[in-house]
Amino acid sequence: MRGGPRLIAGALLVGILVLSGAVGPLLLAPAARGEIGAQSLEPPSRSHLLGTDNLGMDVLERLLLGARTSLLVACLAVLGATLIGASAGLGAGLLGGLADTAVMRTVDYASAFPQVMLVIFLSTLWGEGSVPVVVAIIAATTWMSTARLVRAEVLSLRETELLAAAVASGASRLRAALAHLLPNVMGVVIVAATLRVGNAILLETSLGFLGLGLPEETPTWGRMILDGWRQLRSAWWIATFPGIAITLATVGFNLLGDGLGDAQRIRRRRG
Amino acid sequence: MLAWSARRLAGAVVLVVLVALGSALVAQLVPGDARDLLAEGTRRGASARAPDPAASPWRWLAGAARGDLGQSLKYRQPVAALIAERIPRTLALTVSGVAIQLLVGLGAGLVLAARRGKWYDGPLSSTLYVLDAVPAFWLGIMLILVFAVQLGWLPISGTTGDPFAERTLFEELAERARHLVLPALTLGLGGAAVIARFLRNSLLDALSSGFVLAARAEGIPERRVVLRSAFRASLLPLITIFGLSFPGLLGGAVIVERVFGWPGIGDLAADAVFSRDVPVIMGTNLMFAVLVVAGNLVADALYAAADPRIRLGRSER
Numbered sequence: 001m002r003g004g005p006r007l008i009a010g011a012l013l014v015g016i017l018v019l020s021g022a023v024g025p026l027l028l029a030p031a032a033r034g035e036i037g038a039q040s041l042e043p044p045s046r047s048h049l050l051g052t053d054n055l056g057m058d059v060l061e062r063l064l065l066g067a068r069t070s071l072l073v074a075c076l077a078v079l080g081a082t083l084i085g086a087s088a089g090l091g092a093g094l095l096g097g098l099a100d101t102a103v104m105r106t107v108d109y110a111s112a113f114p115q116v117m118l119v120i121f122l123s124t125l126w127g128e129g130s131v132p133v134v135v136a137i138i139a140a141t142t143w144m145s146t147a148r149l150v151r152a153e154v155l156s157l158r159e160t161e162l163l164a165a166a167v168a169s170g171a172s173r174l175r176a177a178l179a180h181l182l183p184n185v186m187g188v189v190i191v192a193a194t195l196r197v198g199n200a201i202l203l204e205t206s207l208g209f210l211g212l213g214l215p216e217e218t219p220t221w222g223r224m225i226l227d228g229w230r231q232l233r234s235a236w237w238i239a240t241f242p243g244i245a246i247t248l249a250t251v252g253f254n255l256l257g258d259g260l261g262d263a264q265r266i267r268r269r270r271g
Numbered sequence: 272m273l274a275w276s277a278r279r280l281a282g283a284v285v286l287v288v289l290v291a292l293g294s295a296l297v298a299q300l301v302p303g304d305a306r307d308l309l310a311e312g313t314r315r316g317a318s319a320r321a322p323d324p325a326a327s328p329w330r331w332l333a334g335a336a337r338g339d340l341g342q343s344l345k346y347r348q349p350v351a352a353l354i355a356e357r358i359p360r361t362l363a364l365t366v367s368g369v370a371i372q373l374l375v376g377l378g379a380g381l382v383l384a385a386r387r388g389k390w391y392d393g394p395l396s397s398t399l400y401v402l403d404a405v406p407a408f409w410l411g412i413m414l415i416l417v418f419a420v421q422l423g424w425l426p427i428s429g430t431t432g433d434p435f436a437e438r439t440l441f442e443e444l445a446e447r448a449r450h451l452v453l454p455a456l457t458l459g460l461g462g463a464a465v466i467a468r469f470l471r472n473s474l475l476d477a478l479s480s481g482f483v484l485a486a487r488a489e490g491i492p493e494r495r496v497v498l499r500s501a502f503r504a505s506l507l508p509l510i511t512i513f514g515l516s517f518p519g520l521l522g523g524a525v526i527v528e529r530v531f532g533w534p535g536i537g538d539l540a541a542d543a544v545f546s547r548d549v550p551v552i553m554g555t556n557l558m559f560a561v562l563v564v565a566g567n568l569v570a571d572a573l574y575a576a577a578d579p580r581i582r583l584g585r586s587e588r
Binding site: 109111115116117120121123198202205206209210211212225228229232233236239240242243246247250251254 | 286289290293294297400401403404405406407408409410412413415416420518519521522523525526529530540541544545552555556559
């Protein structure tokens with residue numbers, strides 16, 4: 001698969017982020033690490049490239065640790081949302097009738113609602129979350145578009161010879177669907193999922209900014225911006241850098257998704 | 272037209288009732304401590320007959336139908352009154368956000384399509400791509416940092432200046448407008464980027480199609496070709512995008528109100544989560560559902576205005 005510029009730029013950006021989250025914290029010189037109570041609210045300098053926060057912790061180190069949490073939560077949430085959405089869409093498209101109506105009404109109903117409100121509502125129920133809880137909350141509020149997409153794809157493929165041929169050669173309908181429909185739907189689903197990672201990052205960090213989401217001790221980008229917002233007059237750097245990180249991550253995944261979509265369209269056109 | 276409107280309206284009412292019922296049922300799952308708090312509030316005589324959502328979703332629903340959303344645990348006031356007090360501020364914020372979204376979005380989209388290939392096409396398109404990815408709360412904080420903290424041009428937060436200062440009506444309005452600028456920009460710019468990118472692409476598609484070629488061949492000036500022929504073709508999907516952006520806009524209002532200390536219903540809802548004020552959460556939830564549904568109705572009405580097929584009831588496929 002030949003990639004366009006968007007695919008390459010996106011893959012690079014996401015790769016760099018994942019890599020810096022994975023090994024970045026290990027590479028920091030011990031001197032660059034912050035120490036609680038040491039030098040709080042230090043502006044960016046040679047020893048602390050992005051400054052220190054109100055507790056004297058190094059902003060760069062928190063940022064790298066936050067990359068782990070934010071990327072992990074976002075990717076897991078998208079995985080969950082994709083699984084829920086794809087099964088719902090597959091079921092609705094294949095079964096049709098009442099099941100179809102029920103699923104699609106639920107989708108309409110759930111997507112008519114502000115995502116942030118749903119997330120807030122659910123976090124009240126579950127209280128201060130661990131990673132699985134936040135993942136579940138985001139997945140539960142974002143699966144709808146995948147369900148719509150997969151259903152539409154299944155409906156357009158259902159009437160082609162693809163399924164009829166499989167059933168005629170003795171496969172059960174379920175087997176035919178899983179073995180022949182699913183691979184054909186996968187492409188669009190992967191593109192859509194990649195494009196949703198950015199949205200999941202935004203939701204997770206919004207939750208952190210509102211002080212919901214993950215507990216205070218966990219380094220997350222949203223929580224850092226909340227801390228920085230409280231110190232905005234004395235320390236601009238605490239809120240500024242995590243926001244740049246969120247934007248870069250979101251742009252990276254959007255570019256990757258758009259790039260994958262471009263590549264797919266080119267391949268389809270070539271036949 | 273009448274039948275179409277009636278059907279849409281009935282659907283909207285059903286949706287609101289479903290949301291209300293859903294949130295009442297889900298509130299039953301709220302962990303024990305919140306319910307104890309709620310029971311305590313009732314015992315202290317805050318309101319003896321306030322519907323207890325954790326006890327009976329049906330009673331809450333019946334109350335909601337009469338406009339009684341129960342009693343706030345934190346403020347010890349009727350939830351309906353709390354919401355009524357804050358809703359004008361949320362509406363002012365959202366409407367200005369929509370205005371900026373449309374103005375900036377349509378403007379940038381039109382410029383990019385009409386002046387395609389100019390030197391600023393690339394940078395402006397990239398800026399819009401990035402703007403779409405910027406988290407609203409951070410954008411708000413950065414705007415505060417630059418325009419309020421550093422430059423001191425605009426206020427940091429709140430809806431108006433010193434409450435005890437003497438001001439004429441005009442000065443008061445100006446003061447309120449000054450406070451509205453940054454929150455409205457924060458709320459509107461993200462959506463503006465989406466609209467601009469979409470409009471640019473759909474206009475470029477339209478500009479290379481047959482009817483535009485025909486219009487050009489007739490000697491109609493380029494400006495009119497873009498504004499009349501091409502823009503018209505992009506209008507319907509544009510309304511769809513606008514309608515779909517509505518829930519996100521209201522969700523954004525929750526965050527923006529938080530950042531700018533704007534005492535609207537989003538701020539009320541977020542605050543209620545911390546104090547586990549279940550009646551307020553349910554009430555604001557319901558209010559948001561009503562606003563989203565109202566927004567969708569507006570989008571539907573625009574759709575009908577733009578497309579006679581829908582207006583005349585021939586949209587059934």
